[in-house]
Amino acid sequence: MRYESPATTKEAVALLSKEKGPAFVIAGGTDLLVRMKSGLVEPALLVDVKRIPAMTTIKVMQTGFRVGAAVSGAELGAHKALGKAWPGVVEATNLIGSDQIQGRCTMVGNLCNASPAADSVPALIAAGAKAAIVGKQGRRTAAVEKIITGPGSTSLAKGEVIEALTLPKSSRRTGDAYLRFTPRTEMDIAVVGVGISMTLERGIIKKARVCLGAVAPTPILVPAAADTIIGTKLDDAALAALAAACSDACDPIDDKRGTAAYRIRVAGVLARRVATIAFQRAGGAA
């Protein structure tokens, strides 16, 4: 197995494109190393992206934020402006693992590992985040919801890497939140995760995005659920309709982590709680 740590994204792409055997980007390694240890993957090449300046910084721009792909959960959590603009995204990422894991894990690693239960992904999708992708053919941009195509698989082509995630500018009238349900308080995998962002106008929800995790083969953006609260002041009827729409959208499995029926039910419960937090964050009156 070869290990490389290039200084530019371009070099990383070149290394990955040339390698004939299994080649992987390694960011925090908190998924990849576990998979290697348990014998699930045997890479011929590891390309460490933690030495690439474009990937290790958070930039505040006119249009919003650009978070490098190798930025750790702990660094993200310490970024005041980002935490203020997108608290849901930051909180979701900070739920990953423990203090030790936070020092290593990245949002992009969480995304590219493509688990249906990835914690940061529903929050990113709800926030309207986009991925800046670099490949042999050049650069492209894709909405985060277009990256995961199934458990463990992504739409990235051979040699393509995500250099950064961008989050739109957020106004005082925008709020987002993410909650997950796990039997334990930490070191656990979401049985259900819900991310919601919304923007208010005169106290009424004008725009909303609702994304569910761990209830289908991929995190799912549910416009029908968003529609139940758009145009409302998030009254009880709207919350009930939201819960029903979220439960309806679920297509979960029964497994050791929870039954399908339980996941469907709790998706609705969490959606109500998440929407309530996001609404308050957007300045909505209870």
Added chain:
Amino acid sequence: MNEAMDLKYVGTRPVRPDGTEKVTGKADYGADISRPGMVHGVVLRSPHAHAQINGIDASEALALEGVYAVVTVDDFPQRDTISINRRRYFEQIIAGGKVLYHGHPVAAVAAKSADLAQRAAALIRVDYTVLPAVLDVQAAMADDAPILHDDLYTDGVNPPPKGPSNISQVTRISKGDVQAGFSEADIVVERRFVTPMVHQGYIEPHACMADAHADGRVSLWCSSQGHFGIRDMAALVLGMDTGDIRVVPQEIGGGFGGKTIVYLEPLAIRLSQKAGRPVKMVMTREEVFRATGPASGTINTVKIGAKDDGTLTALHADLVYEAGAFPGSSPLGAGAMCIFAPYDVANVRVDGREVVANKPRVAAYRAPGAPQAAFAGESVLDELAQQLDMDPMDLRLKNAAKKGTEAAYGPRFKDIGFVECLEAAKSHPHYQQALKENQGRGVAAGFWFNGGNNSSAEVHVAESGMIQVVEGNPDIGGSRASMALMAAETLQVPYERIRVRVGDTDSTGFCNTTGGSRTTFATGMAVITACEDVVAQLKQRAALTWGIDADQVDWIDGEARPMPGVNADLEPIPLAKLARKFPQTGGPISARASLNAQGPGPSFAVNLCDVEVDPETGATTVLRFTAIQDAGRAVHPDYVEGQMQGGAVQGIGWALNEEYIFDDNGVMENAGFLDYRIPVASDLPMIDTQIIEVHNDTHPYGVRGVGEAPIVPPLAAVGNAVSRAVGKRIDELPLSPPRVLALIDSAE
């Protein structure tokens, strides 16, 4: 015991002697030992839960460069000469004709690296005929169930059975007349409870290194709860003389009963003998889950009759304990004896059955058998208290066992502290706290016998006056600190001047395993006895120095003093001086004691638990937890509290989230700490503790064992709290959120 006995060291809280090495990462655990020329061993395990082995071909594996040895059951000819019960134990180490659970060892390989050994193991061809597996206890008891052992006939039934069965054992404990007791009752409550298989969850996986010497002797390094026991079991499996195996104890990273038996050790020794090199074997976490001892899953039914005033008239329990693949391994007997031990009731009966199934062989887990039984018994008592509209503490106080009570399993209690524990619980501030909506408070009690048994200790006085204590019990809960405190007390020497060492099997006298909460009690008695001998010798030597009789000498504050009277003007001689002058007074000063300690006082524990249940998700949060226990005398109160907290945490995990999940083929689906959910720190409140001290007269300082009673009440304490929070009775563990939500939704 004299309550006013003034103790200077016992009861204080000094830093433990092994602390620095552990927190700096220097301590040597099972896997930390290496030798020149060492190679690595791995185990090939069964991919089936139940199958016939038709043949094993290891030729391809042995042909690999760097592979030194392969062993199978054929390398253990001893198998054919031992008794059937011993053979069953043996076959847990390495499968004979059949594999009986997924993960059952079939062969072991030694190679240059662990990686290579893994690859070689994958090349061993095992020809299996897969047999139908029995995974469910209920199904295992059915008449047409596939039989695990053709030669297993139910023990304890009359007339003896005609055919083999998966029910390995039937037992009964009886006192008075339960039928009469139930007819006297104004109210009878009965319920059936189910608990899953759970693991002890020790952090350190099993590990050892064996070195077979050219003269036929063997050295073995391993972490265990008792290296003398490991030596004896390894010798049995290998057909060796126990004297030819030297076992060196490593530091141990948790055992809780699970490290009282051998798994890897005999395989490592045989591999080392064949390879002619030291062989190290270390289990993965997955192997620990799949193939080391869980606690029995159980199905227990309890029926209790009472008068309207709360007087219990009859107690009946029907217990079914899973043994896993091998009979005789479950703690059914202990469960049967413990379940009603806290109560003074005239009519008691406990019926028990042990059942085998195609799952890993059950092993001891902290107060083996008692938590599952107490969960059933204490839950029914709680339901009874609700139906009588009686305070659950008052119900227990009204029926509590006291000095003189005859326990249903036989003995008459001497001084015990159950009433004191209940009274402390009742007046504890926790018990007075108001509860809010969706919250509930659970109360439960528990009993554990505690053990005595064989122990040895030596005490040497070094030239500098430093005291060296050598004993043979691996320290799993701070026992070196406790030994040092008891030695300090007896010798009247500061704690810091005492060094305690756990000696290997060739260097110290026999000690039974660290288990049954026996060590501080029994090995402590050996240490105290040896120290008393040292004090006598020191007085003798001072007398010699002074030219007076030894009975004219006092030993006070670590120095010899003449008794008040004619010699009162003699200068006291401190220990250091006597130690330095040893050549002039008769040679080195040392003493040893070996004894079979009798009269371990039983321990009682009472728990208070407050929970809040989220009515929309079924998630339970433990808000407050208080553990109260009679320790006899807390030699080192920190470590007594540590035992109480640790037991509470393990019990909370058992109650809320822990369980073995098997698929239809008997493959454990959650063989790792991600999905086998022991509690993490953030899941728990601070576990509050209160030590009660009702001294145990048979120990010089009044000690009772404390390590196991703490895990007996928590399952029921949590269950009772959840039941009261949701207003419905739970009857199955774990109380995972989906199960609790289903209960909330149920019609009951």
